[in-house]
């Protein structure tokens with residue numbers, strides 16, 4: 001069995017190249033609001049998309065909590081700004097509102113999310129956020145999907161969702177590249193090269209220092225979301 005491990009780097013390189021080859025060309029000239037729930041969502045989940053879009057579009061990051069579940073909200077807001085800078089984004093707003101607590105047990109009201117979008121995302125033509133699975137399943141992430149969907153529908157905006165994958169693909173880095181090409185064809189696929197993955201990793205290790213506990217290394221090292229994002233436009 002051990003001999004198989006020797007082929008792993010080769011296999012990974014091939015799948016990574018294949019994934020890079022299947023990447024979409026990035027749209028340009030759009031005003032895009034990335035709607036996230038907690039500081040570090042942008043780095044852990046959306047980095048390949050942000051790195052692909054930031055050079056050609058106006059990206060605004062709107063984070064609906066300070067990530068205060070452990071009392072670190074004020075530090076984490078600052079970390080978000082540093083992380084966004086590493087990812088090429090300067091336009092960041094963080095909301096601190098008692099109706100939107102950082103909590104796995106609280107569904108955030110869609111109308112509240114809508115009123116914040118009214119105030120902060122007026123110029124956005126596109127709202128990019130989680131899909132209804134929320135990637136990690138976090139209730140706050142899922143609330144964003146429902147809030148953004150209602151708001152974009154009402155305002156005639158476009159809605160883009162980051163696709164939630166099952167556990168094996170989630171932790172499989174680029175290894176699903178061969179089984180998922182059709183999916184890329186029906187949406188947008190953004191893929192980072194070596195440099196992009198390093199940037200995303202640095203956004204975690206250098207910017208989101210307060211979040212760097214041992215178990216994050218598994219995500220940083222193995223997650224497909226650090227290297228590939230599948231994004232779908234939803235008709236609302």
Ligand SMILES: *[C@@H]1O[C@H](CO)[C@@H](O)[C@H](O)[C@H]1NC(C)=O
Nearest residue numbers: 029030031032058123124125
């Ligand atoms: C982007 O927003 C600016 C206002 O800040 C606006 O002038 C411009 O038309 C918008 N672009 C698109 C493509 O919506």
